[in-house]
Amino acid sequence: VRLARRLRWLPVALLVVVACAQIALARRAALSPWVGGGFGMFSTTDGWGRRQVRAVAVRPGLRRELDPTRVPPMVLLRALALPSDRHLRALAERLAAQPTRDEGPLEAIELQVWGARLDRETLAPRGVLLRAQSVRFDGR
Amino acid sequence: MAADAAARPPRRWLRELARLDALDLALRLTLLDLLLRPIGQREMRPLVLGLAAAGLLLPGWQRSRALWAALAGLTALRVALDWPLGDNHAWLLAYWCLAAALGLAARAPRTILAGNARLLLGLAFAFATLWKVALSPDFRDGTFFRVTLVADRRMEPATRLATGLSPEALAALRARVERQPEAAPGDAELAPVPTRLARVADLATGWTLAIEAATALAFLWPGRRAAPLRDPLLLVFCATTYAVAPVQGFAWLLLAMGVAQSPPRPALRLGYVGVFALVLGYGALAP
Numbered sequence: 001v002r003l004a005r006r007l008r009w010l011p012v013a014l015l016v017v018v019a020c021a022q023i024a025l026a027r028r029a030a031l032s033p034w035v036g037g038g039f040g041m042f043s044t045t046d047g048w049g050r051r052q053v054r055a056v057a058v059r060p061g062l063r064r065e066l067d068p069t070r071v072p073p074m075v076l077l078r079a080l081a082l083p084s085d086r087h088l089r090a091l092a093e094r095l096a097a098q099p100t101r102d103e104g105p106l107e108a109i110e111l112q113v114w115g116a117r118l119d120r121e122t123l124a125p126r127g128v129l130l131r132a133q134s135v136r137f138d139g140r
Numbered sequence: 141m142a143a144d145a146a147a148r149p150p151r152r153w154l155r156e157l158a159r160l161d162a163l164d165l166a167l168r169l170t171l172l173d174l175l176l177r178p179i180g181q182r183e184m185r186p187l188v189l190g191l192a193a194a195g196l197l198l199p200g201w202q203r204s205r206a207l208w209a210a211l212a213g214l215t216a217l218r219v220a221l222d223w224p225l226g227d228n229h230a231w232l233l234a235y236w237c238l239a240a241a242l243g244l245a246a247r248a249p250r251t252i253l254a255g256n257a258r259l260l261l262g263l264a265f266a267f268a269t270l271w272k273v274a275l276s277p278d279f280r281d282g283t284f285f286r287v288t289l290v291a292d293r294r295m296e297p298a299t300r301l302a303t304g305l306s307p308e309a310l311a312a313l314r315a316r317v318e319r320q321p322e323a324a325p326g327d328a329e330l331a332p333v334p335t336r337l338a339r340v341a342d343l344a345t346g347w348t349l350a351i352e353a354a355t356a357l358a359f360l361w362p363g364r365r366a367a368p369l370r371d372p373l374l375l376v377f378c379a380t381t382y383a384v385a386p387v388q389g390f391a392w393l394l395l396a397m398g399v400a401q402s403p404p405r406p407a408l409r410l411g412y413v414g415v416f417a418l419v420l421g422y423g424a425l426a427p
Contacts (some may be wrong), residue, residue: 004245011235037231039267044276083226122330127321
């Protein structure tokens with residue numbers, strides 16, 4: 001009973017801490033404002049569903065564009081919603097594990113996460129690069 | 141009592157509903173929310189459904205500390221497993237289940253739940269307003285609603301009704317919005333959005349900002365001065381917003397929390413249950 005009384009404002013404190021952290025992540029790490037517990041849903045067109053990943057496998061003398069939708073959906077969705085080092089690395093690992101006919105050691109997978117900004121007057125979308133990262137594999 | 145017993149069933153039910161304890165009604169509506177909109181994946185979903193059903197059906201379980209502690213744990217686990225993809229509703233549900241567990245473990249559950257409900261609601265609306273007013277330029281300038289009215293297929297009936305757009309015109313605008321950025325022609329080649337759509341979007345933007353900011357202020361304003369505004373604002377917000385926004389589970393959670401902090405007035409009890417049913421009706425009528 002005493003512990004419950006002491007912790008009675010814990011839910012409120014958690015809400016404030018998570019919402020502030022979400023704002024920081026959205027500003028600094030391109031977290032989609034729609035997710036992350038900061039109550040940014042329905043506040044912007046920058047939902048993760050409007051984002052895209054472009055992936056390129058780099059081998060000696062060869063660059064091949066990859067289809068990021070071939071990895072498990074949650075891995076891709078996490079990278080779209082929060083393109084952090086960890087989530088991009090996880091996506092690159094899954095892409096590197098996909099079968100390929102290309103020969104030669106895999107040097108890196110280059111990833112770009114793009115968002116879309118829509119023109120107010122015409123609603124025409126314009127691509128905005130949110131994050132670019134090269135994940136090195138050093139000849140796997 | 142004798143008069144109640146003699147009353148016809150609908151009137152008697154309404155009287156009984158109006159007399160329900162706020163805490164019990166809030167917990168019941170939360171459990172109903174969990175049953176109507178099950179959460180979690182695979183193993184978690186049957187557990188949450190089982191707990192919600194037990195809370196509603198088994199005598200005494202509704203106020204069980206263990207039940208609410210388990211629900212708090214499961215809803216928090218869901219948010220953690222889904223990180224960062226959990227939506228606002230998922231987070232707020234976890235906080236609310238934790239508040240219920242803590243409240244039911246204390247000597248004054250009504251006070252703790254009412255206090256948490258008021259602050260959680262006020263803060264949720266305050267952060268939502270902050271995002272819309274200060275952090276998202278594309279909301280403030282009306283772009284968000286212009287895009288959403290066109291692109292969100294779940295809003296199509298409301299959009300067509302409000303803007304007068306034909307299905308073909310709406311489809312053409314949607315194709316424009318959904319085009320890949322690199323495939324889109326230059327802005328000069330595209331006609332601006334129809335004037336009526338722009339006006340409806342501006343109206344929706346202004347209304348959303350006004351009702352959310354007012355609700356945040358009413359719930360967070362210290363003292364009793366703003367207290368009479370809290371329940372009407374929340375009820376109006378839920379009755380209007382969720383007629384078009386397809387997020388019933390969020391509406392039901394807000395209403396359950398609203399009941400917990402509301403003063404013991406029969407009209408308010410009926411108002412909360414009525415809007416809960418109204419949102420259920422919106423879902424049933426949705427295409």
